[in-house]
Amino acid sequence: MTPPAPLHAAAAEARVGDTADAWSEGGAELCVSFALAPRPGSAAQARRLAGAQLVGWDIDEDARDAAALVVSELVTNAIVHTASHRIICELCTRPGTLRIAVRDEGWGSGAPRPAHRGPDDEHGRGLLLVEAVSRAWGVRDEGPGVGCTVWAELRA
Numbered sequence: 001m002t003p004p005a006p007l008h009a010a011a012a013e014a015r016v017g018d019t020a021d022a023w024s025e026g027g028a029e030l031c032v033s034f035a036l037a038p039r040p041g042s043a044a045q046a047r048r049l050a051g052a053q054l055v056g057w058d059i060d061e062d063a064r065d066a067a068a069l070v071v072s073e074l075v076t077n078a079i080v081h082t083a084s085h086r087i088i089c090e091l092c093t094r095p096g097t098l099r100i101a102v103r104d105e106g107w108g109s110g111a112p113r114p115a116h117r118g119p120d121d122e123h124g125r126g127l128l129l130v131e132a133v134s135r136a137w138g139v140r141d142e143g144p145g146v147g148c149t150v151w152a153e154l155r156a
Contacts, residue, residue, distance in 0.1 A: 030057070033090035038079045046075045046089050050100075057093050063156045066133040067091075067098060070152045073126035074102035077150065082106060084147065097135075098156035106147035 034049055036042040050071045054064045071089060078087045084105035092099040130137050130152050137152040 029092050029094040031090055031092040033088055036075065036087045036089060038082075038084050038087055040079070042079060042087065043072045043075045046071050050089065050091055053091055054098070059093065059098060059156050063098055063154055066154050067100060069133055070100050070130050070154065071102070073130050074100065074150050074152070077126055078102055078104040082147070093156055096156055098154045099151060100154070101149050101151040103142065103149040104147045106142075106145065 032053055034046075036046055047068045050067055051064060054067055059067070075087060075089060078084060082104040086105065088103040090099075090101045090103075092101075127137075134152040134154055137150070140149045140151070142149055
């Protein structure tokens with residue numbers, strides 16, 4: 001698995017609809033990013049923002065549904081498992097592929113990884129769901145004090 005390119009530096013200031021270094025090499029990839037506060041309603045806000053962007057990119061409904069799940073799980077994990085003051089969500093599309101990346105500011109309890117839970121456990125299956133609906137996914141440590149990026153690639 002090759003991790004995706006880093007989130008664009010412009011992500012901190014961008015809103016959905018703004019392009020972050022709009023087109024890379026020959027216009028093959030289009031990216032947008034948006035910042036979120038670590039509040040309970042942020043996962044729902046991220047789903048809405050991502051959904052609106054994916055409709056604008058004419059991404060099919062099945063891919064939008066999978067993307068909504070991935071965005072929700074990754075943003076929720078960043079809120080619950082880190083002490084971030086800001087979370088950046090980036091969406092990138094190129095023919096046949098949709099990439100979702102969520103960067104936190106770190107201070108969590110280690111690298112995210114799927115946990116196999118018992119049938120009575122109420123939490124802890126998010127990354128298993130991400131793994132199930134994604135072609136590939138991974139974690140990139142951005143360095144001390146910078147945080148971590150969790151990314152997933154989906155069929156678009």
